[in-house]
Each structure stands twice: as structure tokens, then as C-alpha cells.
Amino acid sequence: TTRPIDLAELGLTALEPAAPVAPGLSALAVGIPQSTVHNGDRLATLVLWRHGERQPLPDLRPTLQLRRGEDILAEQYGAPAYGRYPTSWWQPGQVLLDWREMQVPVDDGGGPAELWLRCGDQPPVMLGAVHITAIDRLLDPPPSQHMADGQLGGLAEIVGYDLDLLLRSDQPVPLTLYWRVIGSTQTDY
Numbered sequence: 001t002t003r004p005i006d007l008a009e010l011g012l013t014a015l016e017p018a019a020p021v022a023p024g025l026s027a028l029a030v031g032i033p034q035s036t037v038h039n040g041d042r043l044a045t046l047v048l049w050r051h052g053e054r055q056p057l058p059d060l061r062p063t064l065q066l067r068r069g070e071d072i073l074a075e076q077y078g079a080p081a082y083g084r085y086p087t088s089w090w091q092p093g094q095v096l097l098d099w100r101e102m103q104v105p106v107d108d109g110g111g112p113a114e115l116w117l118r119c120g121d122q123p124p125v126m127l128g129a130v131h132i133t134a135i136d137r138l139l140d141p142p143p144s145q146h147m148a149d150g151q152l153g154g155l156a157e158i159v160g161y162d163l164d165l166l167l168r169s170d171q172p173v174p175l176t177l178y179w180r181v182i183g184s185t186q187t188d189y
Helices: none
Strands: 013-022 025-031 036-038 042-051 063-068 071-077 095-103 111-118 125-133 146-152 156-163 175-181
Touching (some): 025 125, 071 095
Parallel strands (some): 036 125
Antiparallel strands (some): 013 025, 063 111
């Protein structure tokens, strides 16, 4: 589109000056919708990219990192646009809005953290800060009417369920399942 991009309308803050992430690729603006997140939450970030070269870009795969000091708490690696529109396809001067997500570690104790972008061996660029609020997680299953034993792949196991056996045909079946996480994934099930 030739329509000007309204950064405020998109919840973006301009990076002044634009942040070079790799030769020919710059971050123009960033949007961090949540300034406070809980441990275990997904953290979303918007990045407005620009291809600033006259020649084609190589296939670049920037990494978004959540850091506390030198420690990397979480990262999301890959080409912009979920890898569906590689930078090698971009036209000179093209601008692209990219949505990225990563999960804050569930065992993080909380505190300030920063979002950084890096690409290959180029120096990283700080995009902004967030505060992680640690909340207690229930690790032992609550009592249930019935014990159960089954796995959903290597991700979770069912440990029990509650089922009211007094059913009526005109009402939903009241069923509560109790799960325990046994693996991690970036996919939201």
C-alpha cells in the first residue's frame, strides 16, 4: 500500500534512529503490548522492518531475545512473517510488520527484563523493557473424584477427573479434567 503507516494506531514506537539489525535490514519501530507479564505467559512483540538496500537481501533469520543482564530467558528465532515471506523475497525499500511471540519461562523468579533483536554476528539491538511478575504455580494436583493415568504425547498427563453421574439429557455433562505438564512446547493447545 502507498498509505502512510500510522505508528500510534498500530501501538508502535519509532526507533530513533532506525536500528540496523543486519546489512540492509533495519527495525523502524517496535510495539510491546504488555509492559508487565507473568512467568509462563506468552510475550508478544511487533516489529516494523525495512529493507534498506538496493540489492536483494539474503535469507535473514533474526532472533528476538528476552534477557536479564547477560542471561537469555527466552528467544524466538526465524524469518519475519512466521517464515512465510523470507527476506530474500523482499523488494528494496519494502516495509513489513512482523508479529513475534515467545514464552516467558514458568520458573522465572520475576523482575525487569529487556527485549533484544540480533541477527547472526551483528551487534544486538535493545527494543524495550518489560517487567516479569512471578506467580506461584500449582505443582501438586488437587484432589479429584477419580484417578486417571494417560499421556498426551510427551506434553501432559491426565492425573484425575471429576464427573457428576447424575446426568440430565437437557444439560451439559459436568466434567473436570486435571492435567500435569511433563514437557514443553511453543504450540498453544
